[in-house]
Amino acid sequence: MTADRTLIALTVAGSDSSGGAGIQADLKTFSALGVYGASAITALTAQNTQGVDDVMAVPPEFVLAQMQSVARDLDVGAIKIGMLATAETVEAVATGLDLFEDVPVVLDPVMVSTSGDLLLDEDAVGVLRDRLLPRATVATPNLAECAALLGEPPESREQMMEGRAERLRALGADAVLLTGGESMAETALDIFADANGVQRIEAPRHETQNTHGTGCTLSSAIAAELAKGETVEKAVKLAKMYVTAAIIAADEIHVGQGAGPLHHFHAFWQKPS
Numbered sequence: 001m002t003a004d005r006t007l008i009a010l011t012v013a014g015s016d017s018s019g020g021a022g023i024q025a026d027l028k029t030f031s032a033l034g035v036y037g038a039s040a041i042t043a044l045t046a047q048n049t050q051g052v053d054d055v056m057a058v059p060p061e062f063v064l065a066q067m068q069s070v071a072r073d074l075d076v077g078a079i080k081i082g083m084l085a086t087a088e089t090v091e092a093v094a095t096g097l098d099l100f101e102d103v104p105v106v107l108d109p110v111m112v113s114t115s116g117d118l119l120l121d122e123d124a125v126g127v128l129r130d131r132l133l134p135r136a137t138v139a140t141p142n143l144a145e146c147a148a149l150l151g152e153p154p155e156s157r158e159q160m161m162e163g164r165a166e167r168l169r170a171l172g173a174d175a176v177l178l179t180g181g182e183s184m185a186e187t188a189l190d191i192f193a194d195a196n197g198v199q200r201i202e203a204p205r206h207e208t209q210n211t212h213g214t215g216c217t218l219s220s221a222i223a224a225e226l227a228k229g230e231t232v233e234k235a236v237k238l239a240k241m242y243v244t245a246a247i248i249a250a251d252e253i254h255v256g257q258g259a260g261p262l263h264h265f266h267a268f269w270q271k272p273s
Contacts, residue, residue: 007035008074009227010100011220012067012093013082013110014043014055014119020261021113021213026080026220028264033224033242038074040066042093043085045119049212049256052117057085060092067096076103077227080220081132083110087124094131104226107136107173108219109145125149134172138232140219141168142179158189165193175232177201177222179215188244192236201237203244210250210260217262218243 009030016022023039030037042063046054070076079100084090097105109128111120120128129149133139146164147154149171155164158180165178175194187202221242225235249266263269 005075007224007227008038008076009035009078009080009220009223010038010040010067010070010074010076011080011082011223012040012042012063012084012096013080013108013216014045014085015041016213017044017046018048018212018256018261020049020255021216022083025213025216025261025264026082026223029217029220029242030224032264032267033221033228035077035224035227038070038076040070040096042089043083043119045083047113047117049258049260051258052113052119055085055119057089060086060088063089064092064096067093067099071096071099076100077229078104078106078223080106080108080223082108082216082219083119084124084128085119086121087127090124090127090131094135097132097135104137104223104232105135106219106223106226107132107139108215109133109139109141109149110215111145111148129171133168136173136175137226138175138177138222138236139168139173140177140179140215140222142215146178161189161191162193162198165191166198169193175236177218177236179218190236190240192233194232201240203240206244206248208247208250209258210253210255210262211247212259212261214243214247214262217246217264 011026027037169176178191180189221239246262249263
């Protein structure tokens, strides 16, 4: 990074009123990793740590307008795409990506919240697969999202993950990080597939209920590292380390009565004496 250049990442995602996921988690992650965050909001959610009460999609033309405004003025080094809600919004974001030539894209195909609430219309799944997956530098689905994109039944067995990651990459993404937090593996296992093959990325499992926004945080951490110029493989591994530390530190903060957020600023906050 040169002294006269500020690294910038753009998140295109929904807002979480409780601050643990979505746009809020993305911007916190960018900041924690030393990258300036810009945003295009796709939806507003009324939610807390216990669940989603309501969702209001932003008009697709206004989502595109936000992306156009950012593109005209900011030197964006990476884009993270999260909750899109509707097929029309997916199309608008696909159009908006044309404004960011050669900018790496991290696609987090958000379909269901941590609490189990639907965040993507069923008719939008195929549009996302056809319009955005081929634009992705790396896609970061969880097990359920990967199954939906492939049109396959849910699967949590560790031995099935590698094949699914490869099949999803074959649909157009440059790389896939299949996150296995809900798998039957003994470790927190993710499968990374790119043109060089498949590899396991593991971390110790940490028992906590405070995992709200884990997927958002992981994908935005990858985007932050890509904005710094890291390779996809290194960005993925650095992001995994950051998220693991944020999960371990999550019990140091107390937010809400349900599944609380990760501790995005664990490296900066001091524990109260």
